[in-house]
Amino acid sequence: MNTSYRFPVLIAWSIAVFQCIPSSAQEKPVEPATSNPVTTKVGAPKREIRLQEADDDALPLVPLKPRSAAEETRNEALSWYMTGRLLDSTHRNEPRKALNAYRKAVKIDPEAIEVYQHLVPLEFEEGNVAAAVRFAAKAVQLDPENVEILQLLARQAASTGLLPEAIKYLEQAVNSSRLEKKSPDYISLNKSLGLLYAVTGQKEKAADCYEIIFDSVKTPEKFGLDVRAKKSILADPTTNYEKIGQVLLDGNHLKSALEAFELAGSSRLGAGNLAFNRAKVLLLSDKPQESLEELQKYFDAQRTSKGREAYQLLADILQKLKRSDELIGHLETLAENDSQNVSLQYFLADRLTDVNELDRARKIYDTMLQGGGDASGYAGLARVLRKMQKSDDLLDALGRGMARGEDAVATLEPELKALSQDKALVGMLIESGRVRSKAGQLKFEEAYLLAKLSTVLKESDAADEFFLLAIGLSRGTNRPAIAIQIERADSMLKLRKYHTAAEIYKEILGSGQLTERGRAVTYYSLAQVLMRDNRIDEAVEAINESIKLDDDNPDFRLFEVGIYSHARRWDDAIRKSEQVMTDFPDEKEVIERCQFNLSNIYVQKGEIRKGEEILEKVLEFNPESTQANNDLGYLWADQGKNLERAEKMIRKALAAEPENAAYLDSLGWVLFKLGKIEEALPPLEQATQASFGGDATLWDHLGDVLLKAMKTEKAIEAWKTGLQRSEEEKPTDEALNDRIREKLKQHGASPNPKPAEKGSP
Numbered sequence: 001m002n003t004s005y006r007f008p009v010l011i012a013w014s015i016a017v018f019q020c021i022p023s024s025a026q027e028k029p030v031e032p033a034t035s036n037p038v039t040t041k042v043g044a045p046k047r048e049i050r051l052q053e054a055d056d057d058a059l060p061l062v063p064l065k066p067r068s069a070a071e072e073t074r075n076e077a078l079s080w081y082m083t084g085r086l087l088d089s090t091h092r093n094e095p096r097k098a099l100n101a102y103r104k105a106v107k108i109d110p111e112a113i114e115v116y117q118h119l120v121p122l123e124f125e126e127g128n129v130a131a132a133v134r135f136a137a138k139a140v141q142l143d144p145e146n147v148e149i150l151q152l153l154a155r156q157a158a159s160t161g162l163l164p165e166a167i168k169y170l171e172q173a174v175n176s177s178r179l180e181k182k183s184p185d186y187i188s189l190n191k192s193l194g195l196l197y198a199v200t201g202q203k204e205k206a207a208d209c210y211e212i213i214f215d216s217v218k219t220p221e222k223f224g225l226d227v228r229a230k231k232s233i234l235a236d237p238t239t240n241y242e243k244i245g246q247v248l249l250d251g252n253h254l255k256s257a258l259e260a261f262e263l264a265g266s267s268r269l270g271a272g273n274l275a276f277n278r279a280k281v282l283l284l285s286d287k288p289q290e291s292l293e294e295l296q297k298y299f300d301a302q303r304t305s306k307g308r309e310a311y312q313l314l315a316d317i318l319q320k321l322k323r324s325d326e327l328i329g330h331l332e333t334l335a336e337n338d339s340q341n342v343s344l345q346y347f348l349a350d351r352l353t354d355v356n357e358l359d360r361a362r363k364i365y366d367t368m369l370q371g372g373g374d375a376s377g378y379a380g381l382a383r384v385l386r387k388m389q390k391s392d393d394l395l396d397a398l399g400r401g402m403a404r405g406e407d408a409v410a411t412l413e414p415e416l417k418a419l420s421q422d423k424a425l426v427g428m429l430i431e432s433g434r435v436r437s438k439a440g441q442l443k444f445e446e447a448y449l450l451a452k453l454s455t456v457l458k459e460s461d462a463a464d465e466f467f468l469l470a471i472g473l474s475r476g477t478n479r480p481a482i483a484i485q486i487e488r489a490d491s492m493l494k495l496r497k498y499h500t501a502a503e504i505y506k507e508i509l510g511s512g513q514l515t516e517r518g519r520a521v522t523y524y525s526l527a528q529v530l531m532r533d534n535r536i537d538e539a540v541e542a543i544n545e546s547i548k549l550d551d552d553n554p555d556f557r558l559f560e561v562g563i564y565s566h567a568r569r570w571d572d573a574i575r576k577s578e579q580v581m582t583d584f585p586d587e588k589e590v591i592e593r594c595q596f597n598l599s600n601i602y603v604q605k606g607e608i609r610k611g612e613e614i615l616e617k618v619l620e621f622n623p624e625s626t627q628a629n630n631d632l633g634y635l636w637a638d639q640g641k642n643l644e645r646a647e648k649m650i651r652k653a654l655a656a657e658p659e660n661a662a663y664l665d666s667l668g669w670v671l672f673k674l675g676k677i678e679e680a681l682p683p684l685e686q687a688t689q690a691s692f693g694g695d696a697t698l699w700d701h702l703g704d705v706l707l708k709a710m711k712t713e714k715a716i717e718a719w720k721t722g723l724q725r726s727e728e729e730k731p732t733d734e735a736l737n738d739r740i741r742e743k744l745k746q747h748g749a750s751p752n753p754k755p756a757e758k759g760s761p
Contacts, residue, residue, distance in 0.1 A: 073108060073109060077115070080102070081115050084102040088118065095125065099128075113139060116142070121152065124152060136156075138586060144172065145176040145178050147176050150170070150172050153166075157169065163196055164200070174189045182223050182224065184223065184229060194247065197209060203250045204251045207251020208251070240264065245259075249280060249281060254284060276303075279294040279298070283316065291317050292317045295317065302341075308346070311334075328352065342373075342374075345364055346380055349365055352364070362384045376411055378401025378408075379411050379412050379414070382419075383415055386418065392432045395450075399446035402446075416453065420453060430450055430454065442469060444473035447470040448479070463488075464492065467485075470484050485504060496532070496728070498532050502526060502535075505529060506526065508522055520549035524555075527563065531567075539563045540564075543559055554580060557576070558580060558590070558594070560576055561576045561597050564576060566731075574601055578598075581594045592618060596627055599612075599614040619632065626652075626657060632646075633646040634665075634666040634670070637666065643670060643673055650663065650670055654667055661688075664686050667683045668702075672704065672708070680705045688702055688718075696733070700718075702718045703716070706718055707747075716747055720744070720749070723737060
């Protein structure tokens, strides 16, 4: 039912105070003394509430016509809503009590949009993020044009790195019919949306948003902006004239970009960068020679504000002019005249490294890093030392780089990724670390780095060894030991060292250092490990601890279903799924996830048609459901029916999630069933690489397709890998194992899987 709580203030106040406040939210009224003749009269009705001594009695309102059940429900929800309003920060500042009242209101009447307006911000303020997001999603479902709630959802999604989700909510908000398109709020939303577009590489869309911002600072009166608001926009580094010009330039809005740069250049702060920005516009306008001449003005002024970007622009211009061989000479000339320009020196050293002039490059880095330097300098030096295969010096450079601050890891990441491809060199680094540890010379950053590298290389013993060393060395660093312990447990989980991971999570839970929320999440992680180790009863106990700590979190309840499914305890899984749907009747996403679980459970039980019917029902209500399209398409493909329609459905799912291993497998399998053998191979090969550890069924499918493509030896290798993966799973799928063994036997291959490499999962 769609309910509005917009009542005249006096009536609403009277109902809330004198009649509708739930008994659990009231204090018991004080009974008047029996000896007081003024307040006690023979035959007088019993008093309920009196605000002041001289007031008349406030008696309950008795309606002439009895209320219907719907009206009673509405009034009860209203009473809790008004209780929340009385208790919130605008009145008595008791947010927790207000929160409980609002929650009760929406539980009674889940469609009371007015309540969500107050509940959602309060949930966020109190740090109840998961609950806030759930309630906000429900509010938007009821009121898709609610700009305030959409902004809250976007802010939360962005803060957790879910940028596509944040963009979706902001797009919905900026297109709301309630939003005045010539208003400060419209400008604010376009600013947020433009920034997210820029960060996610959607340059043209970002430029469209920034055109609106640019228009607003050129003609502020059109958007209702005063002088102060305009100054505020231009004082923000993300929306000053130069930044506006940059975003417009990236989106190929060249005319507007140049105009913005000219306006930036008219200010004292922007004047020095004007030549640089003009050079960028000229290059994109296909005028490289003029661009070079303009950029030279920037260099002649020995400006450094653009850092490496200026020298990269020089490289791009020379490449356009087909004169790239002049780049190092040009950089050396600039460096001779500007020896303290760190960005220039690093850029020159990087280019020398590119052409393997390693001694010269190292000399530059060593000189520039004598005073300490930053992470980018150590990343460059590490690259040189990696190429020179100097493991001890490399460990020192990486450790010093890691010590440069929290952003250092991101700066070093490309070099660490390249290093992880050189297993022999990493082995040398590990040995250097052990030597330093024995001598008492190992530093925290070095131990932590070696733990992470060992994890990447699936060297579980080394990973655990160096995580323990890092924990011991963490005192006095900005990295708490408990945080490293959690990373250690996660590492063991990734490496399938489930027993070790479980013991670590238990240590963390016994540390006394976790918040209630932290304990709930850690029990959840422990349950995952125990389930993978096939310790089902212990896993159920662990997830039930999570549920006790946060019984409003459907993720914990759904994982309990997953545990029973993993153990093939189908009846328990069905019962728990149905209970979740009963307990979260208004959570659309939760209901849909339960339906997917139930469909899979019935398929696993052999009741395939029942599983199909559930997915068909999901698609009736949500034809765009990504998972339903994939799952039903796969079921049809596996049975060899509705193949053309199944392919379209699977492709729809894959368009939404191009890297999803399960969807790639589905596409490869339906193409195989359609006889499109060569087309089937690429998605299946990609699926085996994208899945966690390589799901056995994916390898089985790949083997079947390779065989059909007359690549028998590769098919045998795929089946062997699949059998190895399957036998490592607990509980193992014996039916799948038997199928693979039979295929290997038919083609004269040993059914025994090849032994895993040391440290591999």
